Amino acid sequence: MKKYLLFLFFIFCVHCLLAQMPSISEVTKDFKKYEGFFSFYFDEKTGAVYLEIDKFDTEFLYVNSLTAGLGSNDIGLDRNQLGDERIVYFNRVASKVLLFQPNQKYRAITSDKAEQRAVRESFAQSVLYGFDVEAVENNKVLVDMTEFLLRDAHGIADRIKNMRQGAYHLDISRSAIYLPRTKNFPQNTEFEATLTFTGAEAGNYLRSVVPSEEAFSLRLHHSFIQLPDNEYVPREYDPRSGFINISYYDYSTPVSEPLEKKFAIRHRLKKKNPSAKVSEAVKPIVYYLDNGTPEPIRTALLEGASWWNQAFEAAGYKDAFQVKLLPEDADPMDIRYNVINWVHRSTRGWSYGSSVTDPRTGEIIKGHVTLGSLRVRQDYLIATGLLAPFENGEKLDEKNDPMLKMALHRLKQLSAHEVGHTIGLVHNYAASMNNRASVMDYPHPTVSLDKNGNIDLSNAYTSEIGEWDKVSITWGYQDFPKGTDEKKALNEVLDKAIAKGLLFISDVDARATGGAHPKAHLWDNGDNAVKEFSNVLKVRQKALDNFSVKNIRNGVPYAVLEEVLVPIYNYHRYQLEAVAKLIGGMNYSYAIRGDKQVVTEIVPKEVQQQALDAMLQAISPEILTLPENIIKLIPPRPQGYSPHRELFSKRTGLTFDPMSAAEAAASFPMSFLFHHERAARLVEFKARNNSLGLEEVINTIIEKTWKSPRLSGLQRSVQMQTEQIMLTHLLALSINENASMLVKSIANQAVKNLKTWIEAKKAESKETDYLAHLDYALDRMKTPERAKVESEKPLPPGAPIGMCSLEE
Structure with a gap:
């Protein structure tokens, strides 16, 4: 009885509190009104935005996006970049309004309300924000949206931090609503804000695009969008179709059928005459x-x-x-x-x-x-x-x-x-x-x-x-x-x-x-x-x-x-x-x-062998070595032309380095040939149908590198460099924790066989540079854990040649 009386007292207090609240028309009489999907008001004196909520427990789509970006491909905060999209709804609790995001991953597609409730209550929902009611009028309430709009909904500060570009945080004192892109339409309400981030220790990517390392400002957009009607008919996904899919788990599904449902994403498109060929x-x-x-x-x-x-x-x-x-x-x-x-x-x-x-x-x-x-x-x-x-x-x-x-x-x-x-x-x-x-x-x-x-x-x-x-x-x-x-x-x-x-x-x-x-x-x-x-x-x-x-x-x-x-x-x-x-x-x-x-x-084995032969052609000194006439054409960069990542990596300081270019070009195919997953398949396929095996691949590479005839000039230097690169990848594979036992055993045996060959070669060789090359290889074999593939020079950026990646 006491609990019941306390509940009645609480309801009475809330009612009194709401009764004392001003009306929306009183609060907004000096504000500029924007009518549309959700009507809102702008207070020109304070720069605040107030939202008039007249749709409770009605789902709509909330999308944030970045209207004015940072300008760095590496950091990835681009102009007009879409952010997250979420189905949300406003729920009023006395003098508070909560913005709920229901859990769309788990559903019950059924007319049974109890079954729907059971699934809904089994998985968490998210409350994205809480608003205090500022005014009431009929069945509508007014809330202050300003703080909601002036928050880092796009995860900008986290992105800067994760990219190691500095420690920056949102500075509210330098942020404000951006009115030119704050608009209203019948089916969507659009807000925009200028957000300023301050901090220090700016990384190179950030430093290269901002006018001041002390602070940078971007514009964040928020969209409230009316959901489409229920006339759209989803199309069940087929993995052979080439379409992107959405998926969710339908717990009303009979036990004999898959729980996860998949549908293709598509625009709504219908023919005026479905029976017509065109x-x-x-x-x-x-x-x-x-x-x-x-x-x-x-x-x-x-x-x-x-x-x-x-x-x-x-x-x-x-x-x-x-x-x-x-x-x-x-x-x-x-x-x-x-x-x-x-x-x-x-x-x-x-x-x-x-x-x-x-x-x-x-x-x-x-x-x-x-x-x-x-x-x-x-x-x-x-x-x-x-x-x-x-x-x-x-x-x-x-x-x-x-x-x-x-x-x-x-x-x-x-x-x-x-x-x-x-x-x-x-x-x-x-x-x-x-x-x-x-x-x-x-x-x-x-x-x-x-x-x-x-x-x-x-x-x-x-x-x-x-x-x-x-x-x-x-x-x-x-x-x-x-x-x-x-x-x-x-x-x-x-x-x-x-x-x-x-x-x-x-x-x-x-x-x-x-x-x-x-x-x-x-x-x-x-x-x-x-x-x-x-x-x-x-x-x-x-x-x-x-x-x-x-x-x-x-x-x-x-x-x-x-x-x-x-x-x-x-x-x-x-x-x-x-x-x-x-x-x-x-x-x-x-x-x-x-x-x-x-x-x-x-x-087929013969096709694999042809591919291996082609790969080895790519690491031949003839392919890797740049001609003298090209090398002589490229001087160090003059004043005003700073080095950048689109150039070859260098080990020679300011001068052009053809050896590092060859190093990167040789390491690149080696990364494929000695990849632990490819190596495991070679072992498996050899056992299953006498396909090309890992041992054959490694031995062939050794024959075409270490055991090939000695060259002269720059090609000789490239040849020995490529052999050391090959050894790096072989040693790394022999101790790779992700490689299978059989892969590591074959790689380890190849190292031992190569060591025996090098020792014999060393006994008969007289060229000083070649002896140094052989000695260095033998020393490296003693500590395979020091063979770091990542220490080799990488290729300059290639992709995108002019294409995209679906976020993907």
């Missing part, structure tokens, strides 16, 4: 290009993004995908606009294709592309290195500039690629093996030698959507007539693609270091990795043969030739990765029971 859409998908994009880049991006209409036409739509320039009065953060942003950074870096997605269903609400502006310059640089075009040292006009033509073709593909992510697609890294079947691959320029032996860029990049892309869009967006067995029809779409030989392999399977798939690679070309590697080496050699002062314009310091040389000397690096994956490789697919795809198939 029909207009009820509402087309429209993307808008950042109006701050300059020409001729603007035209290239518009054209590339528009390629997707080809895929939608293949799916039976007419003009269902459109690309326009963003109107001057439009806000790119407005949820109504799918946008392609043109973003500037201090260094080249990745581009991104993101989206705002309804976590309940997978419906894409807003496509959001971020394209880095410096990457087109890297493509121009590669073309310059290949062509040595400045015969007279003069700048070429745009109409007759083959480097610009190639770079713009690349931008078209990049635009299509990133938009592809925002319409639901993942990467397809097997497309380059399939005659460029998808723009969702990472394309290296396809370059060849013409009949006169000159470098030909005419086929560098594709100019249209791929066949696989049409399949994916048809699977994801086809609107079937009533009565169609949709699951069967969708399966037929993929079965037909498989019958045509179209391949789909995505991200994790394409990575090279320990990767096994022989057909899915980043930045490769051709349907035969080894054959294309041979072509790439010929192109590389031709470019090096032609390398001269013609690779720079008049008035440019000779030292800048090193920047042009880097991507040419390392031109073969990506095709080399594709070759590496054949060794210890296994072909497989995302097969499901009933389709006719390869499940697993070890790469």
Whole structure:
């Protein structure tokens, strides 16, 4: 009885407290009102924002984003970068309002309220913020939003700390609401704030982009978005489709069925006439290009993004995908606009294709592309290195500039690629093996030698959507007539693609270091990795043969030739990765029971041997050693031209270092050949079907390095350096904690055998430098734990050549 009386007393006190509160109209009489999805007010005297809440326990979408960024690709806080998206709702408790984020990962898709409650109460929810009620009027309350908006919701300080760029914290005294981008619309309410971070010990990445190390200011955006209606029909995910998926656990699922549910993410798209073979859409998908994009880049991006209409036409739509320039009065953060942003950074870096997605269903609400502006310059640089075009040292006009033509073709593909992510697609890294079947691959320029032996860029990049892309869009967006067995029809779409030989392999399977798939690679070309590697080496050699002062314009310091040389000397690096994956490789697919795809198939021994031979060609002194005429062209950098990471690492101080360039180029393929996962597969596959074994691989490498005939001059120095690099990787593998026992035993035996050979060689050798080389190797074998692969010089940055990574 006492508890009941106390409860009544509490209710009475709350009622009295609320009764004493002023009305919303009283508090806001001098404020500027912004009507919309959630009406809000701005107090010009204090700079405070007050939110009028009239929707309680009603879910909506909350998204934070970074409108004005830092400008550093390495730190990653870019202009118009999307942050987290969450379904939230306001819940009122007396004089307090809580912003709840329900747990979408665990659900009960049932009409049984008790069953829904049981799941809801079994897993934690999150309260993102608590607000004090400032005023009341009818069924509405007023809360002060200022502190909520002036908080580090994007994790900026943590990002700076995690990147070791200093200790910075949010300084509220230097932060304020940014009114020009604080707006209201019928379906979304937008807030923006200028946040200033102060601190010390700024790292190099941060120091290079901020005007003052004492403080830097960014702008953070907050969006409250009305969730879509329930007319959208989710499409059950198929791992063969090429789509991104959402997933959750449905605890109302019968025991005989999978608990985890997966659905493809897609825009809402319906035909006006689903029965027609070709029909207009009820509402087309429209993307808008950042109006701050300059020409001729603007035209290239518009054209590339528009390629997707080809895929939608293949799916039976007419003009269902459109690309326009963003109107001057439009806000790119407005949820109504799918946008392609043109973003500037201090260094080249990745581009991104993101989206705002309804976590309940997978419906894409807003496509959001971020394209880095410096990457087109890297493509121009590669073309310059290949062509040595400045015969007279003069700048070429745009109409007759083959480097610009190639770079713009690349931008078209990049635009299509990133938009592809925002319409639901993942990467397809097997497309380059399939005659460029998808723009969702990472394309290296396809370059060849013409009949006169000159470098030909005419086929560098594709100019249209791929066949696989049409399949994916048809699977994801086809609107079937009533009565169609949709699951069967969708399966037929993929079965037909498989019958045509179209391949789909995505991200994790394409990575090279320990990767096994022989057909899915980043930045490769051709349907035969080894054959294309041979072509790439010929192109590389031709470019090096032609390398001269013609690779720079008049008035440019000779030292800048090193920047042009880097991507040419390392031109073969990506095709080399594709070759590496054949060794210890296994072909497989995302097969499901009933389709006719390869499940697993070890790469034939002869193919692996061809790949090994190609890899060893890449570490030959002939390939690694730069010619004297190029070395003599590159002096130390002059005043005003500081060294940077796009150059070769050096061990010679200021002077150009061809030995370190060769060191990095030799260590790179060794990292694949001696990777512990590849080594384990070599041991396993040898035991299973007498495939190429680890012992054979190591012995072959030793034969082609340590036991090869001695050379002279700079090639001799490179040869001995490469042998020491090989020993580093072998010693590291012999004690690698992640390697299997059998791998370590084989590597350890190889070290002992090599030691015996070196000791015998030492007894018969007379050359002082060679004896020193042999002695040093023997000393290193005594302490294998000191063999640090990471101490070797790395290659200069390569990727992105002009492509993206889905965050991924």
